Amino acid sequence: MTLAQAPSYPVVTGLGGETVGFVAREDYVEAVRALRDAGYEMCVDVCAVDYLGHPGRDLPDGVAPERFEVVANLLSLSKKERTRLRVQVPESDCVVDSLFSCYPGTEAMEREAFDLFGIGFIGHPDLTRILMPDDWEGHPLRKDYGVGRVPVQFKDAPGPR
Amino acid sequence: MTTGTRDTADVGRVGSSGALIAETSERGQEMRRRADTLPDELARETGAVLRLPEGIVLDANSIDIERPSDETMIINMGPQHPSTHGVLRLMLELDGEFVLRTKSVIGYLHTGMEKTAEELTYVQGATNVTRMDYLSPITNELAFSMAVESLLGVTVPERAIWIRMLMSELNRMSSHLVWMATNGMDVGSTSMMIYGLREREMILAFFEKTAGLRMNLNYVRPGGVAADLPDGWEDDVEIICDTIEARTYEYDELLTGQQIFHQRMEGVGSLTAEEALALGLTGPLLRSTGVPWDLRRAMPYLHYDDVEFDVIVGTYGDNFDRYAIRLNEIRESIRIVRQVVDKMPAGDYRTQDAKVTPPPRGRIDASMEALIHHFKLFTEGFRVPAGEVYTAIESPRGEIGMYLVSDNSSKPFRLHVRGPSFVNLQAVPLLMRGGLMSDTVTVISTIDPVMGEVDR
Numbered sequence A: 001m002t003l004a005q006a007p008s009y010p011v012v013t014g015l016g017g018e019t020v021g022f023v024a025r026e027d028y029v030e031a032v033r034a035l036r037d038a039g040y041e042m043c044v045d046v047c048a049v050d051y052l053g054h055p056g057r058d059l060p061d062g063v064a065p066e067r068f069e070v071v072a073n074l075l076s077l078s079k080k081e082r083t084r085l086r087v088q089v090p091e092s093d094c095v096v097d098s099l100f101s102c103y104p105g106t107e108a109m110e111r112e113a114f115d116l117f118g119i120g121f122i123g124h125p126d127l128t129r130i131l132m133p134d135d136w137e138g139h140p141l142r143k144d145y146g147v148g149r150v151p152v153q154f155k156d157a158p159g160p161r
Numbered sequence B: 001m002t003t004g005t006r007d008t009a010d011v012g013r014v015g016s017s018g019a020l021i022a023e024t025s026e027r028g029q030e031m032r033r034r035a036d037t038l039p040d041e042l043a044r045e046t047g048a049v050l051r052l053p054e055g056i057v058l059d060a061n062s063i064d065i066e067r068p069s070d071e072t073m074i075i076n077m078g079p080q081h082p083s084t085h086g087v088l089r090l091m092l093e094l095d096g097e098f099v100l101r102t103k104s105v106i107g108y109l110h111t112g113m114e115k116t117a118e119e120l121t122y123v124q125g126a127t128n129v130t131r132m133d134y135l136s137p138i139t140n141e142l143a144f145s146m147a148v149e150s151l152l153g154v155t156v157p158e159r160a161i162w163i164r165m166l167m168s169e170l171n172r173m174s175s176h177l178v179w180m181a182t183n184g185m186d187v188g189s190t191s192m193m194i195y196g197l198r199e200r201e202m203i204l205a206f207f208e209k210t211a212g213l214r215m216n217l218n219y220v221r222p223g224g225v226a227a228d229l230p231d232g233w234e235d236d237v238e239i240i241c242d243t244i245e246a247r248t249y250e251y252d253e254l255l256t257g258q259q260i261f262h263q264r265m266e267g268v269g270s271l272t273a274e275e276a277l278a279l280g281l282t283g284p285l286l287r288s289t290g291v292p293w294d295l296r297r298a299m300p301y302l303h304y305d306d307v308e309f310d311v312i313v314g315t316y317g318d319n320f321d322r323y324a325i326r327l328n329e330i331r332e333s334i335r336i337v338r339q340v341v342d343k344m345p346a347g348d349y350r351t352q353d354a355k356v357t358p359p360p361r362g363r364i365d366a367s368m369e370a371l372i373h374h375f376k377l378f379t380e381g382f383r384v385p386a387g388e389v390y391t392a393i394e395s396p397r398g399e400i401g402m403y404l405v406s407d408n409s410s411k412p413f414r415l416h417v418r419g420p421s422f423v424n425l426q427a428v429p430l431l432m433r434g435g436l437m438s439d440t441v442t443v444i445s446t447i448d449p450v451m452g453e454v455d456r
Helices: A030-039 A103-116 B038-044 B113-119 B122-129 B135-153 B159-188 B190-211 B233-256 B259-265 B273-279 B319-343 B361-366 B368-379 B420-432 B437-447 B450-453
Strands: A012-013 A021-022 A042-050 A069-075 A079-090 A095-097 A120-122 B075-076 B089-094 B098-106 B387-395 B400-405 B414-418
Touching: A012 A103, A012 B420, A012 B437, A021 B361, A030 A069, A030 A079, A030 A095, A042 A103, A042 B400, A042 B414, A069 A103, A069 B098, A069 B400, A079 B387, A103 B273, A103 B420, B038 B098, B038 B135, B089 B437, B098 B233, B098 B420, B098 B437, B113 B122, B122 B135, B135 B387, B135 B400, B159 B190, B159 B233, B159 B437, B190 B233, B233 B319, B259 B319, B259 B437, B273 B420, B319 B387, B319 B437, B361 B368, B414 B420, B420 B437, B420 B450
Parallel strands: A021 A079, A095 A120
Antiparallel strands: A012 A021, A042 A069, A069 A079, B075 B089, B089 B098, B387 B400, B400 B414
């Protein structure tokens, strides 16, 4: 597939004039590879979003909202264009293929998404936590993970809760 | 102290030992012995993975991958090491003086700023993001503000746009000056350290005069900037430009032609354009390989298409190219700043949309409506229409992007920061492969990571 052909997934134009594609999970890596071959030299960013509590977001027809979304931002230096791919990832089967084989630079970004959202990336060479300690439990950027607090002692604070 | 379950209620619990903080482990993130490392991971740590997707296999002769592990040594560099510019921890596998593998372990400065951003209103948001890349706070605020503005559909007044450009370029100069200083310190030129920080001081003093703070300015805000430029700012800026421009030629004398500096920098940590693109590197790292990619030129934002400047590129992608690029970018920024001074229009410094901009202090006593607006803005904040946007601008370290998702409330639903340092740090194994232990210091230095942004 080249960019001359229309992509097989729904596409809208984003606020910054970039292309936003809604690609199915199975076709994700194929779509990225097609874009890479069509001149998108760089994957600038991979991140995840937890849409728990905000299910009614604006999605094109035919795209069923799931709890998680993995968002990949591709950049074409030659065309001076950006394309963003949004992949729906269900909570029950929280994995998606890794982009590592297309863009080795997604390694740290996917580790970050794994660390903070618990989304598995199939084919990632070293899927460990990156920002949190290794024995941390839970994935902090999930919406059902509390913000937490540190007790601040002003004066005459009670003992341990 | 045991590390038990850690759900919300457990965070900060006082344990039996009385310590507030549980011991944590980095074990799985650390570098392991070769026998315990998967082939993919091993290739990654030797900086060779890059070539794999293209079908080029590892050159076994260029570095001895099959070396028995009892002849090599894995050591820690950092997190508390003066040359790691913060709390970067590198694990190096050494064969004598030569680096075979490198793995960076990060997260020591992780404070959950993306999570915090979801708890702060858009009004407070700039205060949060400005603390990420603490050497270039203006670019963080600018990327955040531009993301919010594009979701809001607010137009920013002309003067605010030019003020933003002025401050961004001054900030680029100060950030590169700190880099010149720390890089000088890393290669043993302590004079350069003092000079770099001395010149930066002038810019910080101007920031203090304008925004009230030297760092973490919270100056660029959604809708414009926090305050107008102070009286006589043209003279201040002119003095800054003249002084620093003259001093960049002193740096030339001190470093550029100097033999020892050349030997430390030239040909060390070289990188090709393909490798840089595959790794997603941006900023001076990418430009050092000869790719003329600067978002100010390639995808202009603010009014960068109205000013003249050159995009500085290198040839060999080595440490010296990155040094030369940063030094010359200071000069280009001076050039931009001078044009901005000439072109600065009169007018508002923030949008007059009362739903975004708080009313002036005097109006609050006179107008009930202004009082309500003031109260609403500082308690609830303004609501931003639902949607998602990715805004990227050129920070001194590369492309800083803000991916903002809004659910029509007054707090971001999700704010993801694409930190250039975070991505650029992935070049470390590649740049150090086969190099000398002493060169790790210059390699880290020329990547110029700011750990506040890496760990967020």
